[in-house]
Amino acid sequence: MSDPMPFDAFQTFVARHREFLVSSHVDPDGDALGSCLGLAHALRRIGKTADVVLDQLLPAALRFLPGAESVRSAAEVSRRYEAAFILDCASLERTGAVAGRCLAPGAEVAVIDHHWGNESFGDPRLVNPEASATAELVYELIESLDIPISEETAECLYAGILSDTGGFRYANTSPRSLRIAARLVERGARAARVAEALYATRTAPSLRILGLALASLETRSGGAVGAMTISREMFARAGATPEDADGIVQYAKSLAGARVGVLIQEVGAQDIRASLRSDGTVDVNEVASRFGGGGHRNAAGLRVRGDLEEVRAKLFAALDQAMNGGPPPSRG
Ligand SMILES: [Mn+2]
Numbered sequence: 001m002s003d004p005m006p007f008d009a010f011q012t013f014v015a016r017h018r019e020f021l022v023s024s025h026v027d028p029d030g031d032a033l034g035s036c037l038g039l040a041h042a043l044r045r046i047g048k049t050a051d052v053v054l055d056q057l058l059p060a061a062l063r064f065l066p067g068a069e070s071v072r073s074a075a076e077v078s079r080r081y082e083a084a085f086i087l088d089c090a091s092l093e094r095t096g097a098v099a100g101r102c103l104a105p106g107a108e109v110a111v112i113d114h115h116w117g118n119e120s121f122g123d124p125r126l127v128n129p130e131a132s133a134t135a136e137l138v139y140e141l142i143e144s145l146d147i148p149i150s151e152e153t154a155e156c157l158y159a160g161i162l163s164d165t166g167g168f169r170y171a172n173t174s175p176r177s178l179r180i181a182a183r184l185v186e187r188g189a190r191a192a193r194v195a196e197a198l199y200a201t202r203t204a205p206s207l208r209i210l211g212l213a214l215a216s217l218e219t220r221s222g223g224a225v226g227a228m229t230i231s232r233e234m235f236a237r238a239g240a241t242p243e244d245a246d247g248i249v250q251y252a253k254s255l256a257g258a259r260v261g262v263l264i265q266e267v268g269a270q271d272i273r274a275s276l277r278s279d280g281t282v283d284v285n286e287v288a289s290r291f292g293g294g295g296h297r298n299a300a301g302l303r304v305r306g307d308l309e310e311v312r313a314k315l316f317a318a319l320d321q322a323m324n325g326g327p328p329p330s331r332g
Helices: 007-016 030-045 097-102 134-144 151-164 175-186 191-199 204-215 232-238 249-253 284-289 308-324
Strands: 019-023 049-054 081-087 103-113 125-127 218-220 225-230 260-268 271-278 299-305
Touching (some): 030 081, 030 134, 030 151, 125 134, 134 151, 134 175, 151 175, 151 191, 204 232, 204 249, 218 308, 225 308, 232 260, 260 308, 271 308, 284 308
Parallel strands (some): 081 103, 103 125
Antiparallel strands (some): 218 225
8 A cells, every 4th residue: 555645756756757658557458548648648738748658559449548549569669768657557567568678777667556466666656456446546646736637638537437447337336436537527528438439339350259159158057157158160250359259258247147157268279268257156266276267256267278168068067066066076
């Protein structure tokens, strides 16, 4: 946890430097990118240079954010920065190639994050696991620095909060996140545009693979497991990649009466991936760990070598056992 009042230290940090690197974690989500862009817009507003650099180029789904076109990958950056903001990262390593390629030796690193278990790196630090999104903390910092919140900053931070609360549906949705979101809409964030981009926009391959996955629905363990399976042949038919199937497990989990939702994907020959989501009554992290995977109690994943049908049978047996007790199934 950070100092409860670290804003003075941030004030000094911002005053001391003219140019900032702003970065976040690999495989950026809406909070990672929204926080970076929202802060970068605010720093530019007070005459600073702020460059958003990430490990890789952006996923297409996040390119709607104001300023996204200016984001560069670490490989494209040939200079090193003396000062950096690292956002939404529990450790410096989470930035991927950015830490090694873009920071000058002895660079000063400011940290803003909401992950439990944030390693104590960086100074100054604004770390609060009770925030639903890093974007909430960025909002509070910008306010404390007396920087006016532009429409661009507002929209980016709103996207961060919407993303990390699952559209204000997850348990972390708090009065504070809703109050900050309301203020951001007052400052010009277009709520409908952000919701449309994050939750109602799918590419043709991702819609086709969703259709095939939905049609594959089966129930197991007396209806307590909703399972969908995507074979290599289905990916080929939809012209889709495993990335296009992101989030489909939520549909399996949405089956009425299901305690666990499972999406099983044949991503290559003898290469099987599965995502598990639980309503909290089953520890899917424990199930995934039996297959060498892991995650959290309510959301976990695994990837194993093997035949699709064999892996399916073993996974269903493991889930059945986790739900109903009995001896653990044989490993392998
Ligand atoms: Mn986050």
